[in-house]
Amino acid sequence: MVSLSPKKLPSPDVTAGQLEQGHSLWHDAWIRLRKNKLAVIGGALLITLALLCGFGPFFAQAYYEQNLDLGAVAPCSAHWLGTDTLGRDLFARLLYGGRISLTVGLVATFVALTIGVTYGAVSGYAGGKTDAVMMRIVEIVAAMPFTVFVILLMVWFGRDIYLLFLAIGAVEWLTMARIVRGQIMTVKRMEFIEAARSLGLSNARIIFRHMIPNILGPIIVYTTLTIPSVMLLEAFLSFLGLGVQPPMSSWGSLIKDGAEKMEEFPWLLVAPGVVFSLTLFSLNFLGDGLRDALDVRASKD
Amino acid sequence: MLRFIARRFLETIPVLIVIVTAAFFLVRYMPGGPFDSEKATTPEIRKNLEHYYGYDLPLYQQYFKYVGRALHGDLGISMKYLNRTVNEIIGDKLPVSLELGALSLLTALVIGLPLGVAASLRPNTWLDYLSSGFAMTGICLPTFVLGPLLVLVFAIHFGQFNASGWFEASDRVLPSLTLGMYYAAYIARLTRGGMLDVLNQDYIRTAKAKGASTTRVILKHALRGGILPVVSFLGPAVAGILTGSFVIETVFQIPGLGREFVNSVSNRDGSLICGLALLYATFLIFLNLLVDLAIAWLNPKLKFE
Numbered sequence: 216m217v218s219l220s221p222k223k224l225p226s227p228d229v230t231a232g233q234l235e236q237g238h239s240l241w242h243d244a245w246i247r248l249r250k251n252k253l254a255v256i257g258g259a260l261l262i263t264l265a266l267l268c269g270f271g272p273f274f275a276q277a278y279y280e281q282n283l284d285l286g287a288v289a290p291c292s293a294h295w296l297g298t299d300t301l302g303r304d305l306f307a308r309l310l311y312g313g314r315i316s317l318t319v320g321l322v323a324t325f326v327a328l329t330i331g332v333t334y335g336a337v338s339g340y341a342g343g344k345t346d347a348v349m350m351r352i353v354e355i356v357a358a359m360p361f362t363v364f365v366i367l368l369m370v371w372f373g374r375d376i377y378l379l380f381l382a383i384g385a386v387e388w389l390t391m392a393r394i395v396r397g398q399i400m401t402v403k404r405m406e407f408i409e410a411a412r413s414l415g416l417s418n419a420r421i422i423f424r425h426m427i428p429n430i431l432g433p434i435i436v437y438t439t440l441t442i443p444s445v446m447l448l449e450a451f452l453s454f455l456g457l458g459v460q461p462p463m464s465s466w467g468s469l470i471k472d473g474a475e476k477m478e479e480f481p482w483l484l485v486a487p488g489v490v491f492s493l494t495l496f497s498l499n500f501l502g503d504g505l506r507d508a509l510d511v512r513a514s515k516d
Numbered sequence: 517m518l519r520f521i522a523r524r525f526l527e528t529i530p531v532l533i534v535i536v537t538a539a540f541f542l543v544r545y546m547p548g549g550p551f552d553s554e555k556a557t558t559p560e561i562r563k564n565l566e567h568y569y570g571y572d573l574p575l576y577q578q579y580f581k582y583v584g585r586a587l588h589g590d591l592g593i594s595m596k597y598l599n600r601t602v603n604e605i606i607g608d609k610l611p612v613s614l615e616l617g618a619l620s621l622l623t624a625l626v627i628g629l630p631l632g633v634a635a636s637l638r639p640n641t642w643l644d645y646l647s648s649g650f651a652m653t654g655i656c657l658p659t660f661v662l663g664p665l666l667v668l669v670f671a672i673h674f675g676q677f678n679a680s681g682w683f684e685a686s687d688r689v690l691p692s693l694t695l696g697m698y699y700a701a702y703i704a705r706l707t708r709g710g711m712l713d714v715l716n717q718d719y720i721r722t723a724k725a726k727g728a729s730t731t732r733v734i735l736k737h738a739l740r741g742g743i744l745p746v747v748s749f750l751g752p753a754v755a756g757i758l759t760g761s762f763v764i765e766t767v768f769q770i771p772g773l774g775r776e777f778v779n780s781v782s783n784r785d786g787s788l789i790c791g792l793a794l795l796y797a798t799f800l801i802f803l804n805l806l807v808d809l810a811i812a813w814l815n816p817k818l819k820f821e
Contacts, residue, residue, distance in 0.1 A: 354804075355531045447658055454660045454763060455778055467660075474664035474767065478672055488661040495656040 244432075247508040254504020257497035264494060268313035297482045299472065305486055308464055312487065315465040316494075319380055320446040326384025327445070328438055331391025336422045338392070339399030350396070357389050365452065376459055383448050387441055394437055398430040432509040439502035443495045450491065466491040524808060528801050539793045540582055543786045544575070569595065569787070582790075591791035596783045602791035605776060612682060613772035616695065616764065617757045619688055623696030624703055624753065629743070631700075632707025633734065636715060636742070647704055654701025659760055663694040663767040680769035691768045695760050699753045703746050711742035751807030755800050 248254055297305050338349040365382045402408065403426070411425050427434075450467030452458035454474075459465040464472075466487050473484030557565070566572045569592075570581060585592065591602035635647035670690065671679040681687050714720065715738055723737045761774035769775075773792065780788040 351527070351530075354527075355534050357804075443656075450658060451660065451763065455766065457781070470660060470664075474660070477664055477668050481668055484664055484668065488665060492657050492661055495658070496652065499652070499656055
């Protein structure tokens with residue numbers, strides 16, 4: 216038999232002092248990330264590299280300063296990483312190249328992020344025919360051979376590195392759009408969105424104020440993983456001679472120069488190759504660490 | 517299922533139309549035309565050249581003529597090598613690129629699968645760490661760093677291989693290793709993850725309890741489910757190997773289609789750029805199609821979405 220007498224509710228007599236200290240989602244993620252040694256090492260390396268490339272050139276020799284009498288010398292105390300065939304200090308060139316490579320990575324990723332998030336959010340939120348058409352467009356663009364696309368753009372607009380940023384960003388937004396669309400579609404059916412809609416909020420406000428903050432985790436993780444692929448694409452183009460043009464140098468073009476002269480001067484290949492790979496290592500480890508730390512589905516608690 | 521295939525197949529048609537249109541007009545309006553050379557050409561010669569390539573026709577006629585020919589598999593005449601058609605060049609160079617691609621994919625599978633399986637059988641031991649370390653190294657070392665480094669060490673320093681060329685069997689080793697390494701790393705990682713998911717499942721325990729040998733359990737029972745992630749990775753992998761050959765063929769001086777494509781851009785060889793772009797795009801589209809079909813076939817849940 217079911218008792219019909221009213222149940223006494225537990226009285227809310229918990230005092231403030233006994234309340235358990237709450238942790239925000241971000242705080243938990245930060246603690247989990249700190250436990251991941253490789254991610255921490257990666258992060259520290261990246262900060263060091265960014266500081267070196269950002270401020271180092273103020274103290275080092277100018278990257279274009281030639282010394283033809285000196286020619287190419289192996290690493291020594293005056294030139295830590297040696298010099299190239301024109302007597303230019305490789306360390307200084309690496310720092311400058313890093314500025315360009317890292318800037319391309321950040322700016323192009325930002326372009327990709329902006330386009331991808333907006334596009335994916337609109338597509339996922341609208342649903343139906345709009346969604347089908349928008350996703351078909353993504354498929355068409357994804358089916359374009361991206362190298363051809365970027366190369367043709369480079370041929371068209373001259374060799375301006377800002378256009379390189381845009382061209383790379385315009386290629387890399389596709390995956391972001393797909394991820395955001397998928398996330399939006401799951402969030403869309405939740406009650407708080409219904410509540411927001413019943414309050415009469417505009418669609419744009421619902422998307423950007425209520426949905427995006429709730430899918431920030433995957434966006435951050437994927438952004439971290441986009442940076443290395445963007446830098447790789449830039450280096451790929453520069454290696455084929457279609458990216459950054461001399462006298463400027465990115466890590467990609469330094470690797471290209473090094474590969475051409477490695478028989479006599481191997482350090483010209485080894486130094487930029489190692490620095491570039493280390494950067495990719497760090498970004499990938501940091502991205503993986505962030506994914507483990509932020510991805511609620513994967514974490515046990 | 518048949519409807520899904522038909523729908524997916526029909527969907528590729530607009531994609532192809534967009535690509536052929538974009539490629540045609542981007543190349544047609546490319547600054548620095550194919551007939552601008554250092555040697556001054558007389559207006560008569562130029563006119564003759566333009567007539568030869570049909571550049572004197574109205575634009576829409578050129579476009580439809582190109583599309584019509586492309587549909588019959590005729591991609592026109594090269595603008596750099598005046599007496600060669602694009603089809604001849606493709607026929608010449610494609611086999612080399614295909615051989616390189618096939619060998620690289622084989623390398624990737626032969627290295628990646630066993631490493632991933634080994635790591636999944638002994639998780640969190642030195643073997644696992646070794647495999648993960650290899651995977652991370654392979655993923656972070658770009659081909660244009662790894663390739664020259666391998667040449668530096670094995671060709672120049674130890675003199676075991678030729679630094680470039682595509683003549684002897686030994687010339688195949690370094691390029692396929694370089695191109696395959698990244699995918700080997702990825703496959704090792706995916707195999708490990710997939711196998712770990714499968715190995716904890718009941719049917720594996722059942723198989724063990726019934727007295728199946730470890731080899732049999734792994735090869736016959738676990739691997740079937742464990743390599744599913746690898747199967748869906750094969751599509752992007754083949755596509756990546758296709759474009760990755762641009763760099764490899766440049767580094768190792770291999771006379772393949774990838775190098776021809778990069779050269780065609782600096783030569784401003786319009787018909788070759790357009791034709792190769794079309795070829796690569798068609799290839800990639802049908803690859804995507806195949807992967808989608810394979811995934812739908814392997815995973816019934818996706819069939820009705």
